[in-house]
Amino acid sequence: MGSWSEIAHTADLALRIEAHTLEDLFRAAALGMADLAGESNPNAPGTAVTIALDAGDVEALLIDWLNELLYLGHETQCLFLSFQFEALTMTQLRGSAVGFPVVQQKTYIKAATYHNLTVRHEQGQFVTEVVLDV
Amino acid sequence: MITKGDFQQIRPNVWELATDCDPRMRVPARVVGTQKILEAALSDRSVEQLVNVAMLPGIVKYAIAMPDIHQGYGFPIGGVAAFDYDGGFVSPGGVGYDINCGVRMLATHLTEAEIAPYLDELASALFRACPSGVGEEGGVRLTQKDLGRVLARGAGWARERGYATESDLERTESGGCLAEARPEAVPDRARSRGLPQMGSLGSGNHFLEVDVVDRIYEQDTAAAFGLLLGQVVVQIHCGSRGLGHEVCTQYVRRFQSAPQRYPIVVPDRELVVAPVSSEEGRDYMAATQSDRRSSGALRGRFRTGVCTRCMMWHTTLRR
Known part of the structure; x- marks a missing residue:
């Protein structure tokens, strides 16, 4: 399991994410972003989407992943809370996500940014910090 | 680490950080503000971000x-930079996710004393005319074809739909229809995300606020803007909404491969650049100009909502 925590940022939102595997890192980043965005009803029927992404490196893949979920969230009015990865490498993601209807939106997140972004591998863990423009 | 001692005071309220602070800086960095403002800027990463901007090519x-x-993120908020258009570079992340974000002030014919007893009703009326809030959808129902017209005609579309007047267009940059816009450069996803939000203020620091002119510092300037002491004015702050957010997202993503094609090193990937004359540079400039047309039209739509309500109130209160 990965973990995420909100870190201080003067004007926007920022997340620190830690996980032992890449899958857990991507899952924790998505869950952290969803938690900052609002609350959903997990008992309502879910909306499943498939996602296929290719990027130049793992940082770009992570930002593409978060921005894809943001876009699909706006399209479906859902927050995505459940994820399955068929394939996840440093440059490719194939998987699916299930979103649930938003019941209370806390923050309108415009985008996940590349600002000062690095995905580090430290002491057996993937660690990164992502700034979200709000 | 940059400290206050690295800055030289050029004149009152202007502080300069010379290029010898970091050999990658192409120009000096300047902070306009009091000593207190400079000290506050040094307490987070603002100045570091400003130095990054000073490193950008062009x-x-x-x-x-x-x-x-x-x-x-990328630029500090409040950051300003100019770049050579000919032979220069453009950075979508530098422009940001809220393209053409800006404030318009409307002067009314009402006074503070006239509206004071009715503030709650006025707030409700304005909220109905100009929806706001997180992800709030707009009161203007558009089709994709309509949105294409907004991107193509900008504030001219707002005038055709009765949301703006000829004099509004005269008071808007380039008549509210910027040159070099190319609506087809706006990605489909940006159109899809922007469509339901056309006509709403949004959230965050976007607002519509009713103010009173309580002090005039320069009489001639105030007169030129038609402002009087005690007058009620309305300020509208909004931008390109989801349309602009997605334009930026898509172009920052597309630009990530630019460093492989052009010999450019940037200090932060969010500030990635490409030559203005490159294919991606030209597309981005065309998309952002189209986007600026839509946000100009959006402010026109709010102006109408506010004006309609204020005119109704004016008529009612003066009876």
């Missing part, structure tokens, strides 16, 4: 921070 003269400087 920057002209200075990277400048206005007195509202605070930490953003």
Whole structure:
């Protein structure tokens, strides 16, 4: 399991994410972003989407992943809370996500940014910090 | 680590960080503000971000921070920079996710004393005319074809639909229809995300506020804007909404491969650049100009909502 925590940022939102595997890192980043965005009803029927992404490196893949979920969230009015990865490498993601209807939106997140972004591998863990423009 | 001692005071309220602070800086960085503002800027990553801007290729003269400087992503908030258009570079992340974000002030014919007893009703009326809130959808129902017209005609579309007047267009940059726009450069996803939000203010720091002119510092300037003491004015702050957010997202993503094609090193991937004359540079400029047309039209739509309500109130209160 990965973990995420909100870190201080003067004007926007920022997340620190830690996980032992890449899958857990991507899952924790998505869950952290969803938690900052609002609350959903997990008992309502879910909306499943498939996602296929290719990027130049793992940082770009992570930002593409978060921005894809943001876009699909706006399209479906859902927050995505459940994820399955068929394939996840440093440059490719194939998987699916299930979103649930938003019941209370806390923050309108415009985008996940590349600002000062690095995905580090430290002491057996993937660690990164992502700034979200709000 | 940059400290206050690295800055030289050029004149009152202007502080300069010379290029010898970091050999990668192409121009000096300047902060406009009091000593207190400079100290506050040094307490987070604002100045570091300003120095990053000073490193961008094609920057002209200075990277400048206005007195509202605070930490953003890429540029600091309050950051300003000019770049050579001919032979220069453009950075979608530098422009940001809220393209053409701006404030319009409307002067009314009402006074503070006239509206004071009715503030709640006025707030409700304005909220109905100009929806706001997180992800709030707009009161204007558009089709994709309509949105294409907004992107193509800008504030001219607002005038055709009765949301703006000829004099509004005269008071808007380039008549509210910027040159070099190419609506087809706006990605489909941006159109899809922007469509339901056309006509709503949004959230965050976007607002519509009713103010009173309580002090006049320059009489001639105030007269030129038609402002009087005690007059009620309305300020509208909004931008390109989901359309602009997605334009930026898509182009920052597309630009990530630019460093492989052009010999450019940037200090932060969010500030990735490409030559203005490159294919991606030209597309981005065309998309952002189209987007600016839509946000100009959006402010026109709010102006109408506010004006309609204020005219109704004016008529009622003066009876």
